[in-house]
Amino acid sequence: MAWRTFYDAYFDRLWRYLLVVAAGNEDAAREALQGALVRVTRHIKIFRDESVFWNWLTVLARSAFADEAKKRRRYFSFLDRFTRHTRVELDGVKERQVEARLQGLLERHVALLPPDERNLVEQKYYAHRGVREIANELQITEKAVESKLSRVRRKLKDAVLAELNHESQG
Amino acid sequence: MNHKADNDPLLADVLAEAAPADFRDAMLGETLRQVRRRRRWRQTRRAAALLVALGLCGIFIWQKNLPPRPMAPAPALAVKTVAKNYQLIQTRPFPVSAIMATQPLAAGQFIASAGTVARIRTSGGNYRVINDDELLALVASHPAVLIRTGPRSEELVFANPDDQAGFPLN
Numbered sequence: 001m002a003w004r005t006f007y008d009a010y011f012d013r014l015w016r017y018l019l020v021v022a023a024g025n026e027d028a029a030r031e032a033l034q035g036a037l038v039r040v041t042r043h044i045k046i047f048r049d050e051s052v053f054w055n056w057l058t059v060l061a062r063s064a065f066a067d068e069a070k071k072r073r074r075y076f077s078f079l080d081r082f083t084r085h086t087r088v089e090l091d092g093v094k095e096r097q098v099e100a101r102l103q104g105l106l107e108r109h110v111a112l113l114p115p116d117e118r119n120l121v122e123q124k125y126y127a128h129r130g131v132r133e134i135a136n137e138l139q140i141t142e143k144a145v146e147s148k149l150s151r152v153r154r155k156l157k158d159a160v161l162a163e164l165n166h167e168s169q170g
Numbered sequence: 171m172n173h174k175a176d177n178d179p180l181l182a183d184v185l186a187e188a189a190p191a192d193f194r195d196a197m198l199g200e201t202l203r204q205v206r207r208r209r210r211w212r213q214t215r216r217a218a219a220l221l222v223a224l225g226l227c228g229i230f231i232w233q234k235n236l237p238p239r240p241m242a243p244a245p246a247l248a249v250k251t252v253a254k255n256y257q258l259i260q261t262r263p264f265p266v267s268a269i270m271a272t273q274p275l276a277a278g279q280f281i282a283s284a285g286t287v288a289r290i291r292t293s294g295g296n297y298r299v300i301n302d303d304e305l306l307a308l309v310a311s312h313p314a315v316l317i318r319t320g321p322r323s324e325e326l327v328f329a330n331p332d333d334q335a336g337f338p339l340n
Contacts (some may be wrong), residue, residue: 007194007198011194011197012182012185015185016181016185019185030197033197034197034200034201034204037197037201038201038204038205038208041201041205042205042208102181103177103181106177106180106181106184107177110180121180125177125179125180125183150187153183153184153187154187156184156187157184157185157187160184
């Protein structure tokens with residue numbers, strides 16, 4: 001029960017954090033998240049302060065990511081040499097920086113969307129309008145609205161992750 | 171429109187886009203599986219360590235209870251040894267408890283299995299009393315005198331002391 005509560009509360013947060021740490025590499029972030037969650041079960045203890053707990057989680061997540069990166073480098077060192085695989089400055093990655101970087105990237109790429117797509121995102125997420133309402137206004141079906149939103153989100157995700165990757169290489 | 175505050179649901183949806191539908195549940199299941207596997211491995215390792223410790227204890231106890239082995243002859247040393255022209259034998263008296271003593275039987279308990287006395291048999295009527303002349307005639311070849319020592323006792327004394335011990339009669 002306690003594990004489920006923890007999981008629901010911190011899964012998304014850790015996932016975002018590791019996406020930034022892994023410079024948008026979803027596979028690496030996924031493996032690191034898995035490792036971090038296992039480490040949490042092994043080393044969990046009582047914390048008086050939530051921020052201290054979160055800092056502890058980020059340390060676990062970074063060390064899990066570093067270990068996974070080492071494993072990958074061991075197995076794919078040859079490939080790494082040619083692909084110049086992502087190298088991340090682990091120590092400087094803080095929670096605020098992660099959120100700020102993700103939010104900033106997202107906002108920038110929302111702004112770069114074509115007007116109709118940007119309008120759709122704004123209606124759904126900033127004006128908090130329902131899909132049916134948007135569909136009525138645009139004179140299309142709800143399914144079409146969902147489909148468009150899905151495409152836009154995918155586009156934004158690809159753009160954000162690509163830029164994270166680009167930043168880390170730069 | 172200031173989107174900063176409203177970006178969180180969008181960011182969550184964007185990052186969740188194209189992820190497997192059961193990403194969270196799959197991750198949870200995999201974490202639990204790994205934790206169980208680690209626990210099983212830890213238990214197996216503890217049991218193996220216990221068995222090894224017990225085995226070592228058993229060997230140690232067995233070695234302690236072995237009878238002492240005779241010392242192997244020391245390897246030849248560079249010390250020059252002088253050959254002895256005698257063989258040293260060391261003896262020790264038996265302990266009192268190892269000695270069995272015997273005592274002579276009492277006279278009443280002694281039974282001889284072989285005869286110790288020569289048995290002779292005499293028969294009456296086969297002899298006659300001789301007079302002094304007949305006696306002197308018997309020892310005529312050995313000079314002797316008959317000395318009367320009392321009214322009914324006489325002693326025959328030989329001139330040659332060797333004849334006193336006896337001699338064969340013809």
